[in-house]
Amino acid sequence: MAVTVNGPLDGIRVVDLSAVVSGPLATAILADQGADVIAVEAVDAPDIVRSAGVVAEGVEGISAFWASQNRNKRAISLNLKDERGLTLFRRLIERADVVVQNFRPGVVDRMGLGWDALHELNPELVMVSISGFGSTGPLTHRPAFDPIIQSFCGYAAVQADPDGRPRLMKTILTDKVTSLNVAQAVCAALVARANGHGGQHVEVAMVDAAVHFLWTDGMWNHIYLDHTSTTPDLNMAFHLYATRDGWVLLYPIAKQHHWHRALEALGRSELEDDPRFNRLDLRSANIPLINAELSPTIARYSTAELVELMDSLDVPASPVHTRQQVVEDAHVQAREILVEVDHPVAGRLRLARSAPIYSVTPSRMQRHAPMHGEHTDEVLAELGCDQASIDELRTAGVVA
Secondary structure, three states: OOOOOOOOOOOEEEEOOOOOOOHHOOOOOOHHOEEEEEEEEEEEOOOOOOOOOOOOOOOOOHHHHHHHHHOEEEEEEEOOOOHHHHHHHHHHHOOOOOOOOOOOHHHHHOOOOOOHHHHHHOOOOOEEEEEEOOOOOOOOOOOHHHHHHHHHHHHHHHHHOOOOOOOOOOOOHHHHHHHHHHHHHHHHHHHHHHHOOOOOOEEHHHHHHHHHHHHHHHHHHHOOOOOOOOOOOOOHOOOEEEEEOOEEEEOOEEEEEEHHHHHHHHOOOOHHHOOOOOOOHHHHHHHHHHHHHHHHHHHHOHHHHHHHHHHOOOOOOEEEOHHHHHHHHHHHHOOOOEEEEEOOOOOOEEEOOOOOOOOOOOOOOOOOOOOOOOOOHHHHHHOOOOHHHHHHHHHOOEEE
């Protein structure tokens, strides 16, 4: 089968009214997959992520953070407080397939850009509204950032130290989990539209996505309602062992043959029939004892020796990579997970490609992360505006 040039979402236009992470990362996934994503920013207030985190001198407005989640998009700037800016935005919506926004609940309605208004303009439109706590419930008014949602949804409790001190995940996990839900929801709604159901409004709350993501393992003792369970968390089985020269993750408990092979290789066969460890449920319940038994033995090996030994026996094990080792790893390089691209302002950038690999409609990195308002003239021309009228709008502060 021939490979086409464009991704699976070629021909889909997405108007991205979102900011920060939960929306922009989702629309970046759609853009990687071929959608024409038009990011709409305020004339006088670019997305704060443009200046967040790592910003090299001389490339203000294109932070590493921004570049990684806004590639493949076009960017325009509109003053949506001006009726002329609203009119242009509505014209964009008339030609769009999807609009994504993450204002607090009620804001777009007050702007005249809520679901009812946009659906009337374009009945085939898919609108995704992202918020922290959703549009219903007593907390809908609250501002939400990733650590707020982590704390609220139990992530800090799940990460707690043995002494009970809660810890946050050291990555913006719930923002990114929400973005994955948004990207999937857009595609599902487009399938529904293709099946004759028309456009629809989709709500994705960070709190909903975070609880759903945590539930399967982090909340398994809260799933049975007719039975009491106090099984240790699955993460208790994840232990980092010190080696002679670093750290290793060894995971021999899941299957019986993994357990036996690991013990034999480590010279600890006497533990195979130990009544504390001879079944999966017992091993799961006695992880601290297993760690205490195996730690002194594992410490005699180098990381490479232990990983090679376990790999030869098909026992799950991995070195604990540093960040630089992730970049340099032969497997990461062989799969071309990281790609290097040229940015006209920021120079060479290393980015992670989208995870899915399509055999016929591959994802592409075709556009650099845009400067503020970089494509305003281009997009307005597509809406039928001539250069004189665009210049007049710019002078009036309607566009930038």
